């Protein structure tokens with residue numbers, strides 16, 4: 001006799017705008033392990049249209065509160081603009097429902113700490129979308145690095161060189177500290193440096209610069225950091241929205257090999273190169289062992305979450321890792337705007353950078369807030 005398949009995870013999506021489509025498509029692709037049973041949006045017509053497209057039987061609600069009151073759900077996907085992430089996530093946790101929150105998890109470290117506290121108090125997981133951790137190559141790299149196969153990490157470069165035209169910032173929530181939390185450091189490069197941190201582990205200190213070079217924003221449109229890790233590795237991290245030739249690139253030089261990926265919004269194994277150091281040519285076989293042509297995507301992270309739920313394991317990316325990534329962003333701003341080196345753990349109460357990513361110290365005048 002075979003075991004019956006477990007019932008599908010009952011998923012809900014709050015916020016049915018652009019990125020919600022990636023979540024709904026991933027849920028559809030992962031059927032019957034997960035099913036979209038309800039959606040909510042403050043724009044009811046958008047929510048209706050979304051449900052009609054992805055799950056005609058899904059219930060449609062005007063708010064997460066209404067959805068949680070009426071439906072029985074196992075996972076809430078928070079796909080709203082950043083300033084709503086933590087309040088919505090806490091609402092869900094208090095109803096006993098795990099959340100998968102789009103990046104950036106929170107607008108500030110203080111807000112993140114509120115979420116961590118409620119997750120610990122309720123015992124309900126709050127997860128962040130960092131889909132690029134879940135591609136086959138990233139998983140293999142983390143495994144080989146943790147197993148010691150690659151030797152000590154020595155040097156890394158992490159570049160998110162993207163381009164956004166001025167019109168991109170016509171959307172009212174974009175480019176504003178109090179709504180988006182920051183510029184490319186918080187909204188775009190965060191995926192790449194989250195993966196950098198997932199591979200290299202805890203960072204110790206960093207020195208950064210940030211500037212508003214060209215775009216009509218309150219936030220930076222470029223930031224750059226030089227960072228030292230606890231294990232001694234040194235890395236540079238560049239986040240830009242003013243780079244017409246767009247690339248996302250991560251390169252790790254270990255004692256025994258260089259591992260590099262060049263992609264834009266998602267990678268497959270074909271985007272990675274593995275270069276063994278002289279005398280370590282045999283390592284190439286370990287890298288080539290389980291090639292995958294699947295693009296790093298929401299589908300892979302949601303599949304990993306379903307696997308973890310089924311196994312009773314801790315799903316990723318949990319609050320501790322997400323806080324470490326957010327702290328890296330906060331430290332980038334604190335270092336850039338104060339002109340000092342910032343250590344991990346330095347930003348504590350009453351430091352203004354705990355409460356706002358701009359720390360009240362931005363050296364250029366606001367454009368959007370004034371308009």
Ligand SMILES: NC(=O)c1ccc[n+]([C@@H]2O[C@H](COP(=O)([O-])OP(=O)(O)OC[C@H]3O[C@@H](n4cnc5c(N)ncnc54)[C@H](O)[C@@H]3O)[C@@H](O)[C@H]2O)c1
Pocket residue numbers: 014015016017018019020040041042043046062063064079080081082084102103104129131187
């Ligand atoms: N992981 C990724 O690769 C990735 C890519 C793009 C965007 N994002 C993130 O996804 C989030 C959403 O971005 P987007 O581009 O989809 O935004 P969007 O503006 O297209 O959609 C947001 C939707 O949320 C709705 N909404 C706002 N407040 C709400 C509330 N309180 N309750 C219910 N609905 C509400 C809006 O009406 C809108 O339909 C952002 O945090 C963004 O950074 C992640």
